[in-house]
Amino acid sequence: MTEAAQPTVLVFDSGVGGLSVYQEVQALLPSLNYIYLFDNEAYPYGELPKQILIDRVTRLITQLVKEQGVDIVVIACNTASTIVLPYLRAILDIPVVGVVPAIKPASVIASKAVGLIATPATVTREYTHDLIRDFANGKSVELLGSTRLVDIAEEKLRGKTVDIDELKQVLTPILNKIDVAVLGCTHFPLIKEEIQMVLPEVTLVDSGKAIARRVQELLGEAGKKEETQEGRRLILSSASPWEEDALNRAVTKLGFSPIQQHPLQGV
Ligand code: DGL
DSSP states (O other): OOSSSOOEEEEEESSSTHHHHHHHHHHHOTTSEEEEEEOGGGOOGGGSOHHHHHHHHHHHHHHHHHHHTOSEEEEOOHHHHHHHHHHHHHHOSSOEEEOOOOHHHHHHHOSSEEEEEEOHHHHHOHHHHHHHHHHSTTOEEEEEEOHHHHHHHHHHHTTOOOOHHHHHHHHGGGTTTOSEEEEOSTTGGGGHHHHHHHSTTSEEEOSHHHHHHHHHHHHGGGGTOOOOSOOOEEEEESSOOTTHHHHHHHHHHTTOOSOEEOOOTTO
């Protein structure tokens, strides 16, 4: 990072979910440069074998970091973070921030039980079960893994109205059982309003704001500079996105120029 230039943040996910994290980080640090990369070629990550996930994420991120002069990486995906962070940190010499289910803060405020809504992979990960063992604070944790919920968020960003009856059906296993729910997939803050309609009495917790603060902390002085001008916003996908026009309309509203393709090299 040069003195004059603003730092570049690479935000990564399998799909559009990481945009929920991007929105929190950029709200706190608007003048930084942002590259958003999503690996839609391998979406959904919640159904991918571990080794494929580790290989793809490490290769995509190292490629991009080398090409674009990135200063900090945010793995805005719980499914990837619960498994690839140690590999990335071992090969990169810049900070790597991950997103993992907010079991700890949720358990502190819960009086009944906590629900963890995440991908099928995240609810089975050893990392997640260690988090529950160490931080559930004596509360019981109900697990719900669903890829359909991830798809619903993808569809919403492309302009489709969320079907509340379908959402209720997906969330049925945890209805009336919990008083706090962890949105343990970065796609879910994008449908938070609708989830709240189905779970009106439940407090919903996600990690977006904590990630933004962590990025600011890691950037030190560079994260404190008062700049009025917004930085560069670039969005890249590993394959051609479905309903690309609708998706481009959504990302344009978030300040990006249209999506460019950046396939995984050397496949
Ligand atoms: N957004 C992701 C997460 O936080 C992954 C969704 C998926 O590709 O299954 O887990």
